Amino acid sequence: MNPVPPLRRLPLALALATALPLAAHADPAIQSHDHAPVDLDAVEVKATPLADDAEHLMRPVDVLAGEKLDDAKANSLGETVAKLPGVQSSYFGPGVGRPTIRGLDGARVQVLSDGLGTGDVSTVSVDHAVSVEPFLAEQIEVLKGPATLLYGSGAIGGAVNVVDGRVPERTTAEPLQGRAELRGGTVNDEKTGMVRLDGTSSDGRWVFHVDALHRETGDYDIPGYAESEHAHEEEHHDGDDDDHDHDEHEEEGAFGTLPNSAIRTDAGAFGLSWVGERGFLGASASLYSTRYGVPGHSHGEEEDHDHGHDDDDHDDDHDHDEANAHEEGVTIVMDQRRYEVRGGLDDIGPFASLKAKMAHTDYTHTEYEGDEVGTVFHSTSTEARLEALHSPIAGWDGAFGLQWAQRDFEAIGDEAFVPGSETRDVGLFWIGQRDFDPVRVELGARYDRNSIGVDGATRVVNNAEVAFPDNDFDTFSASAALRWDISDDFHLSFGLDRAQRSPVAEELYSSGLHVATGSVELGDPTLDVETANRAEIGLHWHSGPFKLGASLYQARFDDFIYLADTGVDDGGPVYLWTQEDARFTGGEVEGTWTFAQNASGLWDLTVFGDIVDAELTGSGTRDVDISVPHGDHSHDYTVTLERSGALPRIAPARVGGSLDWSLGAWRASLGAIRYMEQDDVAANETPTPGYTLVDAHLAWHIDTASGGSWEVFVDGSNLLDEEARVHTSFLKDLAPLPGRGFAFGIRSYF
Template identity: 55%
Template sequence: MTRKPLRRRSPLSLALSLALLGGASPGWAVAADAVPQSPKDLDAVVVNASPLRGSAESLAKPVDVLVGEELDRAKSSTLGDTVAKLPGVQTTYFGTGVGRPIIRGQEGPRVQVLSGGIGSMDASTVSADHAVSIEPFLADQIEVLKGPATLLFGSGAIGGAVNVVDGRLPDALPDEPLSGRVELRGNTVNDERSGMFRLDGVQGNWVLHLDGLVRDTDDYDIPGFAIRESHDEHEGEEGEEDHAHEDQVSGTLPNSAVKTRAGGVGATWLGDKAYFGVAASTYRSNYGIPAGAHVHDDHGHEGEPEEEHEEEGPVRIDMAQNRIDVKAGFYNPLSFLQAINLRGAYNDYEHVELEGGLPATSFNNKGNEWRLEAVQNAWHGWKGAFGLQLGSTDFSAVGEEAFVPSTSTDTLGLFVVQEKDFGPWKLELGGRHEQVKLDPQDRERRSFDVTSLSAAAIWRFNPVFDLRFGLDSSERAPTNEELFAAGTHVATQSVEIGDANLDKERSKRAEIGLHAHTDRVDFKIAAYQTNFDDFIYLADTGVEEGLPVRVWTQQDAKFKGMEAEARIKLADSETVGAWDLRLYGDVVRATLDGGGTRQVAFDVPHGDHSHHYTVELAQGGNLPRIAPARLGAEVNWSQGGWRASLGGVRYLKQDEVAQNEEASPGYTLVDAHLAYRWDHPATSWEVFLDGSNLTDQEARPHTSLLRDFAPLPGRGVAFGLRAYF
């Protein structure tokens, strides 16, 4: 009993120790002069999500950027998997077709997913089995904003944002009149067959863009059995466990195949005083829901038999999104303005759940979003931008599994951001006020006014080191499923009940970080805490209506965590090549404040009537499905046209679990990469091998609602060819 507190503290201590060992000498915290004073000039990768277009390192708010070879190595079939190795970032998992980013333990409607600074406008926040409608393999750059990004993108970014830059509407003329890229790949774990291409042409001031992707996979291989057994399910007679395995699926996960088609075309005119462009794109994916994760439950009542059955045949999701993006702007339109930028998109999204090949439930989301921002010229050293953002969506769900009503949502936001350097200090300030109106069918309309304020600073107290500080106060309006859900949510195998009287959610975040950059070491560490007032979460009531009944409710909560990353140059010579080591780790704890119990009343619809319940919910304890602590290491080598890497990530056991939630065991994933590139005067070619889960370990992420039904894929080797011209 006395050892448990030590085990709970160890992930945080390990993450801190990892950063300290990788980042500098043992005495760095006492004397900065102990570190060689040779500051490194960082590559200025521009963060497009910021209207001031600074580099990731120059921004006081925490940002990570994937670009170039690092992005090529990280790219996966889902956006969540692509960014999941960044410190503080993990992913949900609902099969290989679905993975949404988790930032510092927060996900869903608290993490905004953007394409070129405009929301994806899909239905991925409504349910865990809904995919993000953005294709990572067509991305030029992916930016992850940690902590509240509400100033720029609204209350849906209270936990952070992920912005995908695809180049369909470029900001500058390419260097070559015609350039492009082609990639062909396969994978042994799921018999993947994928191909993508991209073309960019320049004619005068015009840039024409064309891209496309085709991906087909079969059911993927797994190391053992698909369904995880409960610890107490087979504690009976000897041999009962072996009998239970007779009907188990092993080796391959049925109905996990994915078929994806994506592409876009764009035209942009870039002049000296103005620019404008338009792009049209489509994203279509058909993916399976593994057996056992999508079950109807018909329960009897007095005198009626109970019966549980699966749908008529396998369940697949057939989604399609068509989108039009527009951008325009003027340079130096007024004496005090550097630029005026307009960005907007119209979106038509449809998602049909197929049972045995027949349509069952349809989700639709049509909408548009517009963002107008003015970038000011420097005034007494202050640089900044201000603007407004408009959004309107019409969401509908039709069919027997439509647990949320059709809802129209309108948003209007005003924002301002400012920054100034004061010698070794840089200060960033900002504010946003937003109005959100939700108008559901046959329900009472709700309206919310939310305000966010932010202050962040960098103190460059040494040529090598700088300290970073952040303070935020943010608010979020509840979503339509949190307010109006009323019915069976098959993806989570529960009856889900919303609360139309929910108040807005408020958070206050404090963060401190340290960065160090030398010729040999890049190092950063951050610790943060976010206190929520009226945090909205889905609570298990203990009531059974054939399926467990869960209600959306509110209570104060606290998120606290730490993340660290170090990149160390080990060697660089013509003889041995360039060697470097990357170390990283992160940990987050999320708990409800308070103790004791409180009463919650709700109605569960049942045909033409409803059942009323009043239950006692525990106050305090852990929040469910919080990402476990982890430690990772990766060795990279390059010489001439060769590059290679070998790495591993240890996901620790997650036993800080919510009420009625089972703990998840730890696991280690090992991967390796090998590529050779050769250049010709007009083209470059690259062949590659990417190995994943090389030890073929059974891994069930604690963040996944499918962890009991679908482990991660087993050992796989991706291989292919890239061409650049």
């Protein structure tokens, strides 16, 4: 069987191919498109109730929109934002990539869809994809540093808000407008088509939104072997057999193409709103369905490397069938249905505006081992949020907020390493700001009550069955920020935060083999709340053709929750969720110089760099008793954990830059990023070599008489065809990044 077998094709690609020329010849009276470059500093950030642009927002933020977003779009959200300063991707193959912000990821980085949680379970396991499609986004906002004040404990490391506009909040500029794109790719035989339409009825009261996307890719090309030399030496090391050497690696190892790395994704939505003079009320329904391989993983070891598909001739040979199933590896089918209701009303007594939104999500994630269903994860979640922007109180503009969420989660199968759970969370917050010219101050506070129940689930400890306890947590977060406008061209910002995060179900209750990481994962039901105290200073300067931004920060964590390598191997390396004090220290800098604007075009040079150092700050060692479950009994160990040293999978330092040019209908860029060697590693973690990724973009667009425009583009990635292994990834020794590739296509705006 193919890792990602042929599936029913949507007629979307054909529909898009038809829609593009129709759009270009539509009625000129209803066409409008302005494809001028977007000033990202002037883009309004929607992730905060106190609306402001990226230039004036006091908390550190980066925004992707317009041409910058078009050039950055990738198959996963993590890869789309991975070139922003301080942001990288967890990368678990091309189908999975969660943003890593300043060295923090997973349950510490909240992914949002227009201000509400996505409802997926991407934090439960590193092989679970985020259910957000970057190609359908209007803009993507990255809040760096704690965003717990706005979005609760799951945002202690930051938040990524994907603005898609699926529930319209205002009328469109023209009765009908939209965009469409067809693209192909060489490195993975990509075929992607998308379309988005927004329109307003003739009476100006009803506004609708429609979007759809279909993507198919094959296994992607790699510069060399899928398996790193280190992984090969570990796997084939045998003191009694010297024949298992690098020659065997060359004969048997995957080379040139990464097996089981294909993707198929379908996404779509319909939204409808009534818009009045003082407010709006609308709803939307959306789906996200994807099937992707998990490269580098199979559920067993086998010596049979026959790639044929003639199992009918071997029905009596169970071992052969099992070997083929193992060789096919693991594929994941994910399906999500989401329903949203949103409304807003202006000028209500003491409130300048009230906004309410609610989303209900049904999510299913099925892991296939060959043809067989392995484990099924199902989650049903509901989240509601109310924001009330109040009139000035003693000179303070501000907003009250109430957030409520619940999630019912279950995992079914022999490899369900996390028991089913019910999570409930209620949060109340206030955020306000006041001008003391030339200083502006922002203050905020939030309280959350979080409850997790496990419905009587049990685990085996010291050969006895023990019930998991239910847990309740109270967290409190507060922040203060100051912006000092020293001049029109130069300002400083200061931030202080105290943020708390309650443990999540996988940290508390994991107990068994976690196939995605090839390890045994053990939770600790006695984990306590973790607390981060952060200080940050930033500067922003612009003068004429120069622009510079920089920041330095340090976050000190009390009771930081992390996954420790115990050094025990019992059906796989054994990892334990545990706590220790930790410190994150880092900085980011980005500068742009517009060094020419003449007959040769507009030329910009941008350079950036980022670094983060993360380490445990305890002293000495401590002994911990652990129990590895094996059916109705356990293997019990006493392990010794270091209380100091580097934390695992911390993003390496980077420096990069790009040269951007535009002239008339043309624009182009050439960029490079150097990822440094990461040799500051945790116990039992291996260093990762450095690498350089070079990319280029070329686009030509033309405005039509109807008011729209067309754009033809070619994008090149990893132009040096360099072997690149992502240190933040559990798959770094099994799945390098794609090799040299080119994406090409056509966009239409109307």
